[in-house]
Amino acid sequence: MFHNSEALERYVSELHVPVLVSNETPLISNLNMVENIALIEEVHCNKSIADAEKKAYGMLQSVGLQEIAYKRVATCNAAEILYVMLLRALMMQTDTIYMKLPHTITVGFKEIRTIINEVQKLMGEKKLFILDLKINAVHYEGCACSIVK
C-alpha cells in the first residue's frame, strides 16, 4: 500500500517484472475472451490455436464464465474483464503477478475480493500482489493475496 500515486508509480518503475493487470494493459478489443487468454501461450510456447484455446476455455469454465468465452470486450462487464485479465496474466511464465489499482478496472472492492478468491484456485505456485493506495487497504482485508506495503 502506498501513500500516494507517485510513490506507487516509482515502485512500479523499479520493478524488474511488468505489471500484468492494470488499466494500462487492457484486453485486445478485436479478439474474444478465449483468444485474449490463449494469445500468450500461442506466442510464447508456440502452442497451436486449438490447444491454447482449449486451455483458455477450461480456465473460464473453472471460474464459471464459459458463457463469455466467445464474447468481445465491448459486450462484457467490468468484473468479467477483470477475471479475463487475471486469467491472461496466469498464462505468463512468471511466478509473480502484479495487479495495479484493480478498482480502476472494475467498480466495487467486494467484487475484486470475490474475483481474486476465485482465481486463487488456479494460481498454483504463482503469487498475486496487489499495488494500491493506503486509503484502500481496509477493502482488501480477508483477501487471498499479498498486498505490497
Place this chain on the structure above:
Amino acid sequence: MWLLGAFEKIGASVIGLYEALYEVLHFTFVCLIHALNPKSYNPAMVSVLVRQIYFTAVEIIPLFMILAILFGSVIVGVVLWLAMNYSLQNEIGAILVTFVVDEFAPFFTALLISLRSGAAINTEIAVMRVNNELNTLKTFNIDVIDYLFLPRIIAGILSMIFLSFLFAILMLLSGYIFTFLFLNFDFYSYTHMIISDLDMRDFVILLLKSLAFGFVTMLIPLYSGLKTQKSYTAIPVSVLHGMVKLFIAIFMIEVVSLLVQLL
C-alpha cells in the same frame, strides 16, 4: 524578410520530408528483418495472416470479379475502337496486353485494396494505439511487428499478386464480349492474339508492381495508425492522412514503373 521566412519554411518542409522518408525506410528495413527471422512465425501470427488474407483477398472476390468483367468489356471495347479508328488492328494484342496486364490490372487492384483494407487497417491500429492495447502487447512481451504488422504486410503482398493476376485474366476474357459483338472475333483468334503478344516481361512487370503495391498498401496504413495521437478524435485524422500518403505512394510507384519501362 518575407523571402527569408519563405525559404525557412521550404527548408523545414524538405527536412521534414527527408526525416519522414528515413523513418519509413527504417520501419521497412525492420519489418524485412523480422520477415526473414523464423522465430517471427508463431501460431498467433499465422492466424492473423490467414484472417488478413481472407479479409483482403477472399471476401472481395465477388465484387472484384464483377468490376473486372464490367471494366474489361467496356475498357477493352474502347481500346479496340480506338485501335480500329487509327488503323492499328495489327497491334490490338500488344495494346491490350500492355494496357491491361502491365498497367490497369495492378493499378486498379491497388486502389481497390487500399480503399478497403488500407483504411480498415489504419483504423484498427489507430484504435489499438488510443486504447493502449499496443502497451498490452509490449507488457506481455508480444512483439508488435511480428504479431500485428508482419502478417498484414505478407497478406497484402500475396493478396495483391493473386488479385492482380485474377483481374488481368478476367478483364482480358470479358474483353472478348466486345470483340465478339462488334468485331466478330472468334474465341480462338482472340485468345491467340492475346497469348502471342504476352511474354515473360509482362508477367515480371505485373508481379513486381503487385509486390510493390501490396507492400505499401499495408505498410503506410500500419505506420500511420502507429503514429496516431492518443485521442479518439485523432483516429479519423490518422486514417485521412494515411490514405492520402498511400494514394500518393501508389501514383509514385506507377510513375516510376512507367519511366523504368520507357528506359
